[in-house]
Amino acid sequence: MELQQMRYVVAVAETSNFTRAAERCHVVQSALSHQIKRLEHELGAALFARTSRQVRLTAAGEAFLPAARQALEAAERAAADAAATVGEVRGRLSVGVIPTVAAVDVPAALRDLRRRHPQVRVSLRTGPSELLTADVAAGRLDVAFLGLPSSARPSGVHRHELARDRLVAVLAADHPLAGAEGLALADLAAEPFVDFPYGSAGRAQTDQAFAHAGLGRDVAFEVTDAPLMAQIIRHRLAIGFLPSTYLRRAPELGGLATATVTDAPSRVEYVVWGKPGPTPATRAFLTAIGLPTALVGGR
Structure with a gap:
């Protein structure tokens, strides 16, 4: 069994197509197919079910794929570690x-x-x-790179705290509270909100702040990214909360107004890496x- 054969199997599994897999691996299709057949013969089991319309993993292929990926990753890590000893990072x-x-x-x-x-x-x-x-x-x-409520910590990974930040209310430029300072969450509780999906760390930051203040709110819109949140706010459909440092670095949020809130949510940014x-x-x-x-x- 050779690493190159494993690479071919992974490529076919990920593309579901022998031609595209061969193109990815920079070989002719006949060579790739031949090597996979050799491996299947060695294993005594077919890894792929082939028809004129599709290629799919067999039960043996499903069992083989995770370990093949791990073997390729281990080989790549070994080569990278060896190169690093002479100052070459790859x-x-x-x-x-x-x-x-x-x-x-x-x-x-x-x-x-x-x-x-x-x-x-x-x-x-x-x-x-x-x-x-x-x-x-x-x-x-x-x-x-993560953003978590101040009450949370990443687990199962190495972590390093990068920064702490307060969130600010983000509103349409012509909203009556645009530019206000010293507001409280209670001043905003009656507004419709746009926020990240329920259960996410981004959403938890604001949910926890309102819960701590003993307030409820109406999250009328859930989005997965800040630019879409900005569009919802710009059309006066809702208001939202975003980190103040992010707002200063996000040109796509131009034309929106902010308001400072004394009991606003806070977050901690981390960088994490594996063990x-x-x-x-x-x-x-x-x-x-x-x-x-x-x-x-x-x-």
Whole structure:
């Protein structure tokens, strides 16, 4: 059994097509098909059910795929660790980012990483904090940027606190409370709200603040990203809460007004990475965002 055969199996499984898998692996289809048939013969079981219309994993293929992925990841990690001993950082870096990250300029950090280590290949994914944390803990992501209520802490991962911030009320420019200062949550409780989905860390920040104040509210709209939230607010359908630092760095939110709230929600931004320790590419990226070398070791 060879690593290249495993790569071919993973490619076919992910594309459900031998032609596209061959293109991804930069080989002719006949060579890819031949190697997979050789592997199936060695295993004594078919990994794919092939028809004229589709390719799907068999039960044996479903059982084989997770371990094949792990073997490929382990081989890539071994090569990256060996290269790192002579100062060469390479491999893959997968980064998860919440939509409202503000404590770190992620593109700027990636620019610096790219300049120093051009052989690192990066994948980026946005999502809610709770899912990103789970993906880092499970090894599906190398590093993630989170925003959590001040009462919460990421678990199952290495973590470093980046910043603390208060949320501000965001309103349409012509809203009667636009620009107001020193409001209380009670002054806004009767308004319709737009917020992140129920159960998410982004939503929990505001839910907890209203609960602590003994207030209810009407969340009339749920969205998954801040730009869409801005559109809802801009059309005077609702008001919302967003971190003040994010608002200062988000040009797509221009034309909206804010109001300060004395008992406003707060959040803590974290960067997290997996256990038992980061890959060389992850260490290089964490260093690029300013984390101390001793902390980044994380072993």
